[in-house]
Amino acid sequence: MIPLGHIVMLSMFLFCVGVYGILTQRHAIRFLISVELILNAANINLVAFNKYWGTPDGLGQVFALFVIAVAAAASVVGLILVIAVYRLRKSVFIDDFNLLKW
């Protein structure tokens, strides 16, 4: 079996890719893709630590299940926001979403 650190390194890399995407990309849907990557990185950690240091009630996997449900709700609301703002502004770039700046 592989050491725990290697799985955590994979999830750390996914998290950093997500942070890079949020900081640099202009497309609003690309932003949501990056958020999904970050949430999945957290889930990998939960499942890996449950496998290596698990408690008998399987808390890691139960919590990962909750994270998946919250991520689904978040991406539904995020995508519908993108569509609603696109109707107003005819753009999907975050730079053009300056409705709240003053």
Added chain:
Amino acid sequence: MNAVVFYMIALFIAVSAVLSVTVRDIFHGAVALTMTLLGIAFLYFYLDAGFLGVIQILVYVGGIMALFVFAIMLTSKMGDHKIPQVNAQFWPGLLIAAVLCAVLLKIVVDSSWMHAQASAVITDLQTIGRSLVTGYVLPFEFISLLLLAALVGAIVIGKVRR
């Protein structure tokens, strides 16, 4: 043999994750994200979390990715080569992500659990089900409330006003 499978899955996840935030066409990005989520489902199967792997495929690959594709289709195609896909803070953003990666790598390598080996505890479906209706029943009910709120919120925001 066992370790080789993990490193192949890890390479698959890492490459498709990088592709999903760097390719020019947003639709190709969504396809790469699907590959990433599928790779993560394989990782769950590898880590003896079969139920979560199935849920991952059902919810993410089946549900959320369909929503992403619909949202991309409903908004205009803006992958034109003249329009830049990255904003003005590309280099600072890349630098911050790289520094964050290096710092986290240092923390992981120095940690006490870096070389920890797998325990004998296997979490099966019965354990998860029993936990969900006994110890964690309150968060479980809260999730249903949250999903209802998200459903109503999505309808209210997405409604066309006249």
